[in-house]
Amino acid sequence: MKIKGIDYQGLKTDNNVFLAPIAGYTDYAFRNLLIKLGIGLTFTELVSAKGIVYKNKGNSGLLYSGNDYDKTAVQIFGSEPYYMRKACESEELLPFSVVDINMGCPVPKIYKNGEGSALLKDVLLAESIVKECVKSGKIITVKIRTGLKQGDDIASEYAKMAEQSGASLITIHGRVREAYYSGEPDFNAIEKAKKSVSIPVIANGGIFTTKDATDMIDKTGADGIMLARGAIANPFLICELLGKEKPCTLKEFMLNHVKLRRKIMSDKRASIEFRKFIPYYFKGIEGVKELKMKLLNAEDTETILELLDKNF
Ligand SMILES: Cc1cc2nc3c(=O)[nH]c(=O)nc-3n(C[C@H](O)[C@H](O)[C@H](O)COP(=O)(O)O)c2cc1C
Numbered sequence: 001m002k003i004k005g006i007d008y009q010g011l012k013t014d015n016n017v018f019l020a021p022i023a024g025y026t027d028y029a030f031r032n033l034l035i036k037l038g039i040g041l042t043f044t045e046l047v048s049a050k051g052i053v054y055k056n057k058g059n060s061g062l063l064y065s066g067n068d069y070d071k072t073a074v075q076i077f078g079s080e081p082y083y084m085r086k087a088c089e090s091e092e093l094l095p096f097s098v099v100d101i102n103m104g105c106p107v108p109k110i111y112k113n114g115e116g117s118a119l120l121k122d123v124l125l126a127e128s129i130v131k132e133c134v135k136s137g138k139i140i141t142v143k144i145r146t147g148l149k150q151g152d153d154i155a156s157e158y159a160k161m162a163e164q165s166g167a168s169l170i171t172i173h174g175r176v177r178e179a180y181y182s183g184e185p186d187f188n189a190i191e192k193a194k195k196s197v198s199i200p201v202i203a204n205g206g207i208f209t210t211k212d213a214t215d216m217i218d219k220t221g222a223d224g225i226m227l228a229r230g231a232i233a234n235p236f237l238i239c240e241l242l243g244k245e246k247p248c249t250l251k252e253f254m255l256n257h258v259k260l261r262r263k264i265m266s267d268k269r270a271s272i273e274f275r276k277f278i279p280y281y282f283k284g285i286e287g288v289k290e291l292k293m294k295l296l297n298a299e300d301t302e303t304i305l306e307l308l309d310k311n312f
Helices: 028-037 049-053 059-063 081-089 108-112 116-121 123-135 155-164 187-196 210-220 229-233 237-242 250-264 267-281 289-297 301-311
Strands: 017-019 042-048 072-077 098-103 139-147 169-176 201-204 224-227
Touching (some): 017 042, 028 237, 028 250, 042 049, 049 072, 049 081, 072 081, 081 123, 098 116, 123 139, 123 155, 139 187, 155 187, 169 187, 187 201, 201 210, 210 224, 210 237, 229 237, 267 289, 267 301, 289 301
Parallel strands (some): 017 224, 042 072, 072 098, 098 139, 169 201
């Protein structure tokens, strides 16, 4: 795929390969490592707008971005324009220039509250959320899906609404809510949406290889791509796309990941939550069954580091 910077609202990214918001995975540690590998822009996982306004303590870890604020957008979710704007204007979001609005989360708890992908049912509400957030003076971006049910295609309608309401960039996850995270992305829906607006369109869904990335751009004409599970399964995909040498081995990447995690959270959390990454990191690697079992049972980071160092 052709690598180019993305211009939006006076900002320019180094390239057009972004890291998706992925709850439970893309915290500061993972984002920072991907930034070091060269990713163009990263996103925090979805953070509740109301939680930000009411200074929910749990949010500080989600928002923490070290020295990476220039390459990190914060993603917020909610259904009330008032709280969405207040969150944009909050002290907590002061270091972020870019705020992304989540209109894609399929999780029932969020959906039932009228948040995330439920906003795809009500374009007028979605529009007033974007307009209110824009008034905050932040650069506003929007992440949508192509609809709720199979056969839906609301991407162009929402892309136009987002542009007309003042959003600066839109990301389209080419799947409907019902599909969650499986199935081929709807390339046509993304292509139609891309043709209907002049703000940059970033395409997302099912990009695990350089071929997937090239296909996504060729089939949709999108300005850039957003990697999600593909970046966890192979963090060096970004290097392959940029045509760069890998600066370290997978083992070194994992060691750095664990070390960075324990700097920003308790040792227990850093080790226990690292377990989620193990199936991704070791996918397709032979002869690591025993190591994986040991890593999955490790309860402190020192044990994980030692296991990786000696056995991988
Ligand atoms: C575990 C998990 C958590 C996710 N959390 C978020 C989130 O916080 N915000 C968001 O907009 N999308 C979230 N997503 C969706 C991804 O950003 C992305 O749109 C989706 O995984 C499709 O891309 P992929 O097929 O390349 O993985 C999540 C996906 C997964 C699998």
